[in-house]
Amino acid sequence: MQFTEEHKMFRSSVREMLAKNVEPHIDTWEEQGSFPAHQVFKEFAKLGLLGLEYDPAYGGEGADHWFTVIACEEFGRLPCNGVPIAYNVQANMATPSLHAHGSDQLKREYLAPAIAGEQICSIAVTEPDAGSDVAGIRTRAERDGADWLISGAKTYITNGVQGDWMCLLVRTSDEGGHRGMSQVVAPADSPGLTVSRSLKKLGNWCSDTAELTFDRVRVPVRNTIGEIGRGFQQQMEQFQTERISAVYQAVGQMETAIERTVDYLSERPAFGGKLIDNQYLQYNLAELACEVDSLKQYAYSCAELIVAGADVTRRTSSAKLLAGKLIRRVADTCLQYHGGMGYMAETWTSRFFRDSRLLSIGGGADEVMLRVLSRDVIGKTFFTDPKE
Numbered sequence: 352m353q354f355t356e357e358h359k360m361f362r363s364s365v366r367e368m369l370a371k372n373v374e375p376h377i378d379t380w381e382e383q384g385s386f387p388a389h390q391v392f393k394e395f396a397k398l399g400l401l402g403l404e405y406d407p408a409y410g411g412e413g414a415d416h417w418f419t420v421i422a423c424e425e426f427g428r429l430p431c432n433g434v435p436i437a438y439n440v441q442a443n444m445a446t447p448s449l450h451a452h453g454s455d456q457l458k459r460e461y462l463a464p465a466i467a468g469e470q471i472c473s474i475a476v477t478e479p480d481a482g483s484d485v486a487g488i489r490t491r492a493e494r495d496g497a498d499w500l501i502s503g504a505k506t507y508i509t510n511g512v513q514g515d516w517m518c519l520l521v522r523t524s525d526e527g528g529h530r531g532m533s534q535v536v537a538p539a540d541s542p543g544l545t546v547s548r549s550l551k552k553l554g555n556w557c558s559d560t561a562e563l564t565f566d567r568v569r570v571p572v573r574n575t576i577g578e579i580g581r582g583f584q585q586q587m588e589q590f591q592t593e594r595i596s597a598v599y600q601a602v603g604q605m606e607t608a609i610e611r612t613v614d615y616l617s618e619r620p621a622f623g624g625k626l627i628d629n630q631y632l633q634y635n636l637a638e639l640a641c642e643v644d645s646l647k648q649y650a651y652s653c654a655e656l657i658v659a660g661a662d663v664t665r666r667t668s669s670a671k672l673l674a675g676k677l678i679r680r681v682a683d684t685c686l687q688y689h690g691g692m693g694y695m696a697e698t699w700t701s702r703f704f705r706d707s708r709l710l711s712i713g714g715g716a717d718e719v720m721l722r723v724l725s726r727d728v729i730g731k732t733f734f735t736d737p738k739e
C-alpha cells in the first residue's frame with residue numbers, strides 16, 4: 352500500500368493529538384481504573400476519528416478504509432491498551448451495524464452524537480452463560496405494543512459503565528439458535544437497566560468493563576437496527592470490523608514494543624558492552640519483527656479486500672488468530688529482555704504483558720477463529736481467492 356500525503360498528514364495529526372491528550376494521563380487513569388471518556392472522545396471527534404468511514408450526513412468523514420488502518424495503528428502505539436480498546440469499541444465495534452443497517456432517525460439520534468464524541472457507546476453481546484457461543488444468548492425482548500420489554504444480563508461490556516447507549520443483541524422470538532435475534536439500541540438511562548458491577552481485570556485497567564442487568568427495560572421497537580430477526584447475521588458482519596481493527600492496533604503495539612525494547616537494550620550496560628550486543632537477543636527480536644511485518648502485510652491485504660468490497664471473514668479470522676498468538680510472544684519477550692524492571696508494575700512492559708493477553712480471548716477466542724477457519728479447510732475452499 353502506498354499511503355498518500357493526506358494519509359501521512361492524518362497519521363501525524365493522530366500521533367500528535369494522542370501525545371497531547373492521552374499519553375501524559377495514562378498512569379493516572381490506570382491507577383484510577385477509568386478515564387474521562389466524554390472529555391477525551393471529544394478530542395478524538397475533532398480529527399473525525401469516531402466516524403472515519405461513515406456518511407457525512409451523520410457527521411462522518413466519508414474517508415477510505417486506510418484512514419481506519421492508520422488510526423488503529425496509531426492508537427496501538429500508546430503505552431496502554433485501555434484507551435485504544437475504548438476507542439475501538441466506539442468506532443469499529445458498536446457503531447458499524449447502526450451505520451450499515453439503522454434507520455435515518457436512529458442514526459440521527461444515536462450515531463451522530465457518537466461520531467461527535469458527545470455520547471459513548473458499547474457493544475453488548477456476551478452474557479454470563481454465553482460468550483463464544485453467541486447463539487446461546489438468552490436476554491429476551493418481548494413485544495409490548497410499540498416497545499420491547501427487555502430482561503436478562505450482559506457481562507464484560509467495555510465502555511458499559513460510562514456508556515450512554517449500547518448496541519444490544521437480544522432474542523426477539525422463541526425460534527432459538529441463530530434465529531430470532533435482533534440488534535437494538537438501548538439507552539443506558541432506561542429505567543430497569545443497571546450497571547450491576549464495574550469489573551476489575553488483569554489488564555486494560557483504565558477501560559471500564561460492566562456487568563449489566565435488564566429488568567423489563569422498555570425500549571421503542573423503532574430502536575431496532577435493521578430487520579427484526581436478523582441480529583445474529585448483522586452481529587457476525589460487525590465482528591469482522593471488530594476483529595480486523597483489533598489486528599491493526601496489535602500491529603502498532605507490537606512494532607512499538609520491539610522498537611522500545613531495542614532502545615532499552617542499546618542503553619543497558621552488561622558484560623563490558625550493551626545488552627543489544629548479544630546476538631541471541633538480536634536474532635530473537637529480528638525474528639519477531641519479521642513475523643510482525645508479515646502480519647502487517649497480511650492485514651493490509653485484508654484492508655485491500657475490504658476496500659474492494661470482498662468477503663473478508665476467512666482473512667480477518669486468520670489475522671486475528673495470528674495476532675493473538677504473536678502478541679503474547681512479543682509481550683513475553685519484551686518483558687524478559689527488560690529484566691526485573693520489566694516486571695515492575697509501573698513499567699509499560701508489564702502493562703503491555705497484562706493488556707495484550709486479551710486479544711486471544713475478546714472478540715472471539717483463538718479457538719473460535721479456528722472453528723471459523725476449519726469450516727473452509729474441511730470444505731476445501733480455504734485457498735480460494737476471496738475475490739472469486
Ligand SMILES: Cc1cc2nc3c(=O)[nH]c(=O)nc-3n(C[C@H](O)[C@H](O)[C@H](O)COP(=O)(O)OP(=O)(O)OC[C@H]3O[C@@H](n4cnc5c(N)ncnc54)[C@H](O)[C@@H]3O)c2cc1C
Pocket residue numbers: 440473474475476477481482483484506507508509510552555560709712713714715716717718719722
Ligand atoms: C476485558 C474484556 C472486555 C470485553 N468486552 C466485551 C464487550 O465490549 N462486549 C461483549 O459483548 N463482550 C466483551 N467481552 C467478552 C468476550 O468477547 C468473551 O469473553 C469471549 O468471546 C469469550 O467468551 P467467554 O468469556 O464466555 O468464554 P467461553 O465461551 O466460556 O470460552 C472459554 C474458552 O473455551 C475455549 N473455547 C470456546 N469455544 C470453543 C470451541 N468452539 N472450540 C474449542 N475451544 C473453545 C476458548 O479457549 C475460550 O477462551 C470482553 C471480555 C473481556 C475479558
